[in-house]
Amino acid sequence: MTSQTETQSRSPAAHAVDDRVTPFHVDALDVRGRLVRLGTSLDAVLAHHDYPAPVKRLLGEAVALTVLLGSTLKISGRFILQTRTDGPVDLLVVDFSAPQDVRAYARFDADKLAEMQKGLAAGAGFDSGALLGHGHLAMTIDQGLSVNRYQGVVALEGEGLEAAAHQYFAQSEQIPTRVRLAVAEEVRPGGAASSWRAGGLMVQFLPTEGGRVRPADLHPGDAPEGTEIPEAVEDDAWVETQSLIGTLEDIELVDADLSSERLLFRLFHERGVRVFDAESVVAKCSCSRERVVGVLGSFSREERESLVEDGKVSVTCEFCGRTYDFKAEEIVGGDEPEAEAGA
CATH class of the missing domain: 3.90.1280.10 (HSP33 redox switch-like)
Known part of the structure; x- marks a missing residue:
C-alpha cells in the first residue's frame, strides 16, 4: 500500500478486503476522506444479541459511522457514539477503542418495532430515521482520566445517522463533510446462516488556502418577514466533490467483489486519488x-x-x-x- 510519506502508482486490489479503513486524498479537489468496509467484524458484533433485521441494519450503520470517525484519532483513547430517542430503537451505543477495537449494542421496543413494520407500505425501504425517532446523538472522545472528555451533541429529528453526522460537522467542527452509509444482509444458499456487511464513506473539504471554506451564517431566528437569509457560496471543488459522491450507490459500499481502491478510483479517477495504508478493525469487547x-x-x-x-x-x-x-x-x-x- 502507499504510505502517507511516499507516493507511488500501482494497480488496485481486485476484491474487497473486509474490516479495513482506507484513508485517501484527492489533492486536485482539496478533499480527504476514509472508506470503511466491514464484514466478519460486524457479524461478530451482531452475533452477541438476537436482534431483528432492522435493528441489525441500524446498528451496522452506527458501527460504520463510529469506525469512520474514531479511526481518525491519532491518540490512545475511545470514541463513543450514543443515541437516546423515542423511536422503536431508543438506545444505540458504539464504543471504538483506538486504534482498532469496536463493540456495540442496541436497545429496542419489540412492540413499537412490530407496529412500525406493520404500518410500512409493502416494499417500503429501510428507514433509519423512523427507527430512531426524535432525541439526540452524542459523540464523545475519552482520552482517559488525565484528560477532560470532549462531547458533541446533535438533535435527532426523525432523520437518520447520515443526516446527524452532517449536522454534527456543520455545528461542531464547521468542516464541509459528506457521509454515506450502507448495510446489507448476505443471504447464503441452502439455509446457511446469513452474514452482514457494512460500508461507509466520509469526505471532507480541507483546502490549504484560507477563505475557501465559508460556513453559512446562523439562522437569524425570528427575523421580520421578508428578511433575506444569507447563503454561503460553496467552493467549486466542493460542489464537484458532492456531485461525485452523489453517484455512489449503496451496493457499491457493500459489494464484496469491489475493492476499496477500485471504488475510490471509480469516484475520483478523473482527478486522481491517493490511497494510503489501510487500518484494521477488530470486534473486541474490553470488559473483564x-x-x-x-x-x-x-x-x-x-x-x-x-x-x-x-x-x-x-x-x-x-x-x-x-x-x-x-x-x-x-x-x-x-x-x-x-x-x-x-x-
Missing part, C-alpha cells in the same frame, strides 16, 4: 472481571446489597453478553474498593 469489580466498587454499599440474589451477584456485559458471577461477600463485604474506569 477486574473492570466489573471496579464499576461495582463505585456503588454504595446499599446499592451493592440490592444486587445480591441467592447469595451471589451476577453482571452481564451489554456489549458481548458475557456474564460475571461473584460471591456476595466479594462485592458487599469489606470496605468499598477503589473505583476503576468503566467496563
